[in-house]
Amino acid sequence: MSVLVDDDLWSAVGDPTRRRMIDRLLADGSGTATSLAEQIPVTRQAIAKHLAVLDRVGLVHGAAAGRERRYRVDEARLARAVAQLNAVGDAWDSRMERIKRIAETIQQTTETKE
Amino acid sequence: MSVLVDDDLWSAVGDPTRRRMIDRLLADGSGTATSLAEQIPVTRQAIAKHLAVLDRVGLVHGAAAGRERRYRVDEARLARAVAQLNAVGDAWDSRMERIKRIAETIQQTTETKE
C-alpha cells in the first residue's frame, strides 16, 4: 500500500531551506526575500528562487507592496501538505507494528486500512 | 521556534523515488536493486544510488547474499524519521490554530491505494 501524495507539494517542503522559510513566515506572519535572507544563511537570490517554487505549488502567495514584495503562507495549502506528511508517516507506521514501542514520540494510533 | 530536524534524514525521505523504495521494502520485507527497479519506473543504477543514500543515513542496511545484495529497512531509524515528520507537522499545525478544521477536511480527501 502506497500513499497517494502530491510529489510537488512534498518536494517543496522537502528542502531544508524552504522548510526554514516556512517556519519564519509562520512565525512572523509574512516576509520578503530580503527579510528572510537576513534570518537564513543563504543569499537573497536563493531565497527568491525558493519563494518562486513555494509560490508555484501554492504554499505561499506574494503581493507587491510599494517597492517590496511581501509573501504570506497559504495556510490551507500548508495544512494539506501537513496532512500528507501525516498520511505517509501513518502508512509507514502501520507497516512497522512491532516497533511502535520504540517510537514513543508517536502516540497517535493509526487505523489506516491495508 | 523551529523544530530540530535531521536534514539528512528528512531529505532522504523527501525524494519521491526513495519514498516509493521504502514503501516497497516495507511491503516485501526486503529487496534488491534489481527487484526494486522492476517495481519502480527508474533504472537499476538509479535505484542503486538511492539505496546508497538511504544506507548512508541508516534508513536501510544492505547485506551481501551470494551474488545479490539484499536491503532491509531499519525500522528504528524509519520510526525516527516518521517522528520528525510528525514533529514538523505538529509545529506548523500549532502555528495555524484557526485552520485546524480545514486540515481535518483535507485529511479525509487523502486517499490510499495498493
Add this chain to the structure above:
DNA sequence: CACTTTATGCAACGAAAGGTTGCACATCGC
C-alpha cells in the same frame, strides 16, 4: 529636485543530485 539607500529582478555560472547508457565482473544453474 537630485542623490543615496533599499528591495527586486535578471543572467551567467558552478557544484551537486537524480537520471540515463554502456561495459566489466562475479556468481548461480545447468
Add this chain to the structure above:
DNA sequence: GCGATGTGCAACCTTTCGTTGCATAAAGTG
C-alpha cells in the same frame, strides 16, 4: 564450461540549489 542473472563503476546529461554581478524601481533625505 557456459549462459543467464545481479552488481559495480564510469561517463554523461539535465535539473536544482547556490553563488556573484549588475541593472532597475521605489523610498527617503538634503
